[in-house]
Amino acid sequence: MEPATKPIPNPLKLEKEMDYILDFEELNKNSLQMVGGKNASLGEMIGVGIHVPPGFAVTTESYLRFITDTGIKDTIFQALSGLSVDDVEALNNASAEVQDLIDNAPMSGNVRAAIEEGYAQLCTKCVVEKVPVAVRSSATAEDLPTASFAGQQDTYLWVEGIENVIDSVQRCWASLFTPRAISYRIKNDFSHEKVLISVGVQKMVNSRTAGVMFTINPTDGDPSKVVIEGSWGLGETVVSGSVNPDKFVVDKVLLEISDKTISTKHIQCVYDPDRGEVVNADVEPDVQSKCCMGDYEIKELVKIGKEIEKHYGRAMDIEWAIDKDFSFPESVFIVQARPETVWSQRKKESIIGKKSGYQLLMEQAMKRIKIS
Amino acid sequence: MAEEKAARFPDPHEFQVPSELEGWEEMYPSHYLFSKERGEWESKQFWYLDKIHAPEPMPPLDLIFQEAWQISLSQYTTRVFCIPPAQGIAQRMVGPYMYICAIAPPPDEVIGEKAQRFEKRVFYVFEHYDELWDKWLTKFKALGNEMEAIEVPKELPKFVPEDQVLPAPTGCYVSYDILESFNNLVNQMFKGWQYHFEMLNLTYLAYLMFGDVCRKLFPGISESAIGKMVAGAYVSMFRPEEELCQLSRLATSLSGVANILKGDGTADQKIAALEKSEDGKKWLEAFDKAKDPWFYVSCGSGWFYYEGSWINNLDIPYSYIKSYVERLENGETIERSLDKVDKERDETVAKYRELIQSDEDRDAFNNAYNTVRTIYRYAEDHLFWVEHWFHTIWFAKVREFGSLLVDNGMINEVDDIFMFNRYEIPELLTEVATGWALGVDIPVRGDYYRAKVDKRKKILKAANEWNPSPALGVPPEEVAEPFTIMLWGVTTDKVKEWLKGIGEVRPEDVSEIKGFASSAGVIEGPARVLKLLKDIVDIKEGEVLVSPSTNPSWAPVFTKIKAAITDIGGLTSHAAIVCREYGLPAVTGTGVATSIIKTGDIIKVDGDTGVVTIVKRAN
Numbered sequence: 003m004e005p006a007t008k009p010i011p012n013p014l015k016l017e018k019e020m021d022y023i024l025d026f027e028e029l030n031k032n033s034l035q036m037v038g039g040k041n042a043s044l045g046e047m048i049g050v051g052i053h054v055p056p057g058f059a060v061t062t063e064s065y066l067r068f069i070t071d072t073g074i075k076d077t078i079f080q081a082l083s084g085l086s087v088d089d090v091e092a093l094n095n096a097s098a099e100v101q102d103l104i105d106n107a108p109m110s111g112n113v114r115a116a117i118e119e120g121y122a123q124l125c126t127k128c129v130v131e132k133v134p135v136a137v138r139s140s141a142t143a144e145d146l147p148t149a150s151f152a153g154q155q156d157t158y159l160w161v162e163g164i165e166n167v168i169d170s171v172q173r174c175w176a177s178l179f180t181p182r183a184i185s186y187r188i189k190n191d192f193s194h195e196k197v198l199i200s201v202g203v204q205k206m207v208n209s210r211t212a213g214v215m216f217t218i219n220p221t222d223g224d225p226s227k228v229v230i231e232g233s234w235g236l237g238e239t240v241v242s243g244s245v246n247p248d249k250f251v252v253d254k255v256l257l258e259i260s261d262k263t264i265s266t267k268h269i270q271c272v273y274d275p276d277r278g279e280v281v282n283a284d285v286e287p288d289v290q291s292k293c294c295m296g297d298y299e300i301k302e303l304v305k306i307g308k309e310i311e312k313h314y315g316r317a318m319d320i321e322w323a324i325d326k327d328f329s330f331p332e333s334v335f336i337v338q339a340r341p342e343t344v345w346s347q348r349k350k351e352s353i354i355g356k357k358s359g360y361q362l363l364m365e366q367a368m369k370r371i372k373i374s
Numbered sequence: 375m376a377e378e379k380a381a382r383f384p385d386p387h388e389f390q391v392p393s394e395l396e397g398w399e400e401m402y403p404s405h406y407l408f409s410k411e412r413g414e415w416e417s418k419q420f421w422y423l424d425k426i427h428a429p430e431p432m433p434p435l436d437l438i439f440q441e442a443w444q445i446s447l448s449q450y451t452t453r454v455f456c457i458p459p460a461q462g463i464a465q466r467m468v469g470p471y472m473y474i475c476a477i478a479p480p481p482d483e484v485i486g487e488k489a490q491r492f493e494k495r496v497f498y499v500f501e502h503y504d505e506l507w508d509k510w511l512t513k514f515k516a517l518g519n520e521m522e523a524i525e526v527p528k529e530l531p532k533f534v535p536e537d538q539v540l541p542a543p544t545g546c547y548v549s550y551d552i553l554e555s556f557n558n559l560v561n562q563m564f565k566g567w568q569y570h571f572e573m574l575n576l577t578y579l580a581y582l583m584f585g586d587v588c589r590k591l592f593p594g595i596s597e598s599a600i601g602k603m604v605a606g607a608y609v610s611m612f613r614p615e616e617e618l619c620q621l622s623r624l625a626t627s628l629s630g631v632a633n634i635l636k637g638d639g640t641a642d643q644k645i646a647a648l649e650k651s652e653d654g655k656k657w658l659e660a661f662d663k664a665k666d667p668w669f670y671v672s673c674g675s676g677w678f679y680y681e682g683s684w685i686n687n688l689d690i691p692y693s694y695i696k697s698y699v700e701r702l703e704n705g706e707t708i709e710r711s712l713d714k715v716d717k718e719r720d721e722t723v724a725k726y727r728e729l730i731q732s733d734e735d736r737d738a739f740n741n742a743y744n745t746v747r748t749i750y751r752y753a754e755d756h757l758f759w760v761e762h763w764f765h766t767i768w769f770a771k772v773r774e775f776g777s778l779l780v781d782n783g784m785i786n787e788v789d790d791i792f793m794f795n796r797y798e799i800p801e802l803l804t805e806v807a808t809g810w811a812l813g814v815d816i817p818v819r820g821d822y823y824r825a826k827v828d829k830r831k832k833i834l835k836a837a838n839e840w841n842p843s844p845a846l847g848v849p850p851e852e853v854a855e856p857f858t859i860m861l862w863g864v865t866t867d868k869v870k871e872w873l874k875g876i877g878e879v880r881p882e883d884v885s886e887i888k889g890f891a892s893s894a895g896v897i898e899g900p901a902r903v904l905k906l907l908k909d910i911v912d913i914k915e916g917e918v919l920v921s922p923s924t925n926p927s928w929a930p931v932f933t934k935i936k937a938a939i940t941d942i943g944g945l946t947s948h949a950a951i952v953c954r955e956y957g958l959p960a961v962t963g964t965g966v967a968t969s970i971i972k973t974g975d976i977i978k979v980d981g982d983t984g985v986v987t988i989v990k991r992a993n
Contacts, residue, residue, distance in 0.1 A: 222594065256599050
């Protein structure tokens with residue numbers, strides 16, 4: 003994740019910073035300190051016309067206001083002071099105490115009003131009474147020296163109704179204080195008080211198929227390829243590695259699908275209305291080995307992937323979903339995008355070196371091709 | 375390396391041909407046979423069936439082209455341009471099929487010597503490519519015209535004409551002229567093939583170099599992408615078809631002409647009808663103007679006498695014109711947009727270039743690309759001028775000799791001359807000349823030669839039914855010879871595929887074959903297996919063409935088919951280039967498509983991955 007850039011002081015902006023929630027459409031990469039990386043990146047993409055499910059960010063300001071107004075702030079930081087990474091028991095106890103405080107403190111006032119307002123507007127926009135949303139924490143940069151530490155915070159899928167949304171927001175805030183997060187900050191000498199968290203509330207994609215996409219081939223670093231992995235249902239099975247996804251390798255220039263691997267996808271992550279939550283369900287046997295998406299969808303994703311990559315000027319790691327309630331191409335959504343970390347951190351140095359056409363020809367002329 | 379039992383093909387000396395082919399050896403010069411004296415060397419080499427140049431059983435006289443290229447191709451690699459580790463390509467006949475072998479690299483000191491020469495000679499050629507190409511074309515056209523001008527005596531006169539004796543005897547007469555003109559014809563064919571490879575080896579080398587650079591920068595880049603970046607649109611190979619398009623357009627702008635051309639008659643009937651009107655004559659004039667050189671195009675590969683050329687089978691160009699005129703009248707566009715093809719190519723190159731991460735690599739890519747583009751035109755243009763134009767002239771001249779032999783009782787039919795190899799024909803001609811010189815009522819051994827013709831025709835026919843092994847001998851550890859890799863597509867995978875296919879699997883049990891992904895796209899449809907162009911009339915709209923290989927005179931077929939599959943041919947083979955330009959999927963170089971797939975099978979062609987799947991067998 004890129005280090006946070008200081009927002010340029012500007013009177014309009016300052017007023018905005020007092021906001022407790024911000025619509026994704028109002029965000030861009032400069033909003034990072036207020037809404038965290040994930041949310042900022044969604045706003046940034048919406049800004050360049052990428053199809054992202056609507057939603058809003060609960061800003062870091064909300065979090066601060068919440069722990070201040072509820073009076074739990076001091077208790078929290080007292081509980082955390084003087085902890086040592088070696089004393090696991092003490093650390094676990096402190097974590098449980100703090101998370102409990104955040105989970106259970108009643109949210110009220112302006113923060114609550116803002117979230118209620120945001121959710122109501124989202125419901126109106128989606129023309130659904132209690133629109134199902136995904137509630138995800140979106141960390142600010144100080145807590146994220148590398149992108150790989152992301153994901154430790156929580157994600158709540160298929161959350162319906164304002165009370166559940168508010169509960170989930172609080173649980174996301176609480177996730178700032180898992181034992182792992184606490185010990186990480188102690189080890190790296192980060193102040194618990196300075197670490198802030200934002201939360202994204204985003205309309206759920208009712209996904210038929212979902213997965214990830216890299217705008218570089220992660221296996222060999224080929225920059226001319228987009229690699230897509232997808233499976234039935236929500237993207238969580240692909241992200242967590244709990245299924246072998248279908249895999250497609252597509253050439254960015256010719257848009258040829260050069261490699262198609264269809265796997266047996268036993269399970270899918272779906273919403274279970276009876277249990278009111280998402281579950282890993284069995285996939286119908288005759289569907290397990292079917293390709294989870296059409297070539298037209300693959301090509302649409304590649305087109306979007308290339309746009310995102312172009313906008314960020316670097317190889318990207320993208321989460322996407324195809325909604326069964328929309329018709330193509332409106333059905334194709336991008337739910338997340340972050341810089342690819344493995345290959346982009348490497349190289350930039352030349353692969354071939356400084357060589358003339360003749361030198362290259364000479365090298366070729368000297369070559370023998372092993373054939374056994 | 376451990377003494378693992380090496381996978382190998384039958385030893386060329388132990389290889390058995392079916393008994394119906396008995397006596398095949400005498401059709402070909404003896405140096406074409408696997409021999410005891412060279413046995414040790416031959417057993418160590420890897421020989422594979424050359425389906426590009428010899429997909430069909432080899433008529434004895436047609437071996438001359440092979441004989442000529444064996445020398446010419448090899449010498450440019452070994453002695454002229456000196457591609458350092460590469461040696462030539464050797465040929466052998468097994469039954470009427472030709473096997474070839476890319477010879478293993480020479481000793482290191484020879485490689486070193488060659489490297490120095492290579493640098494000096496080859497870089498010069500690249501720097502002066504355009505002027506060298508112009509010179510080449512000038513001299514090649516002159517050679518073809520010289521061949522066309524060879525005078526073959528039409529008959530042996532009872533007495534030599536007066537003017538050859540008085541006022542001063544010319545000194546040598548028709549008995550000599552026959553032999554001289556045949557020798558000249560043979561010599562010119564050899565010369566043409568010497569010219570043929572003048573820059574071709576380097577072209578392939580440059581192509582491989584560029585491909586290698588691309589694969590380093592983009593490890594997963596497809597061969598079809600590389601081909602697309604290199605191939606050009608304005609090539610002589612496509613001119614015959616363009617000329618037909620123009621003639622068709624002209625026809626629709628003239629009065630009454632289109633209707634005649636759309637008729638069902640023969641070319642001769644149409645010509646007769648056209649001659650009756652002013653506009654018809656105008657059109658015929660345009661046709662005549664286009665035909666030399668552009669209709670000197672073989673109906674096949676140019677490698678076999680029986681294929682014929684447009685110029686000798688005007689029904690072919692006329693039938694294409696008929697369908698073009700009909701399409702024009704339906705408001706369709708018949709021309710391929712060559713500008714578009716060129717523009718697309720440039721855009722493709724630019725897009726890949728943009729993806730390159732470092733400035734140095736971008737420069738190297740540009741250098742590699744400019745180098746290959748400098749010289750690539752020749753790869754495509756030589757085909758028309760040598761295999762089509764030049765060979766068409768050759769076949770016509772040989773038939774003049776055939777006619778002479780028929781008239782003198784040596785053979786029954788003109789084309790029977792092709793049943794004798796180029797060393798034997800002088801014997802026949804000498805016997806004719808001798809008989810003439812000896813006086814009247816001198817017997818010749820016509821029965822002897824006719825018996826040979828009959829026997830050879832039977833052998834060639836029997837060979838059609840025989841599927842020879844795709845390879846013989848020991849697979850090599852490495853290949854350095856550019857043609858082997860580029861044109862025949864011999865790679866590790868290919869050899870493995872061939873090994874897999876040996877003797878174990880019945881063709882009807884195979885449901886998937888692999889080749890080069892030569893042109894992108896996926897399509898399913900009924901197969902049409904075409905071994906000879908003469909069967910082309912059978913092809914129906916929407917079928918998938920399956921053939922040993924294709925060539926320029928097949929071009930109009932590509933407007934009918936949905937996809938193409940060939941046995942042999944890499945990414946720059948004709949089928950690959952044309953399919954890319956027409957946007958049809960193509961899988962080339964499968965090695966086995968024509969023996970596995972049957973007409974009517976429903977097949978799926980995946981031009982993105984190079985896989986052909988037999989979805990449903992025809993009943």
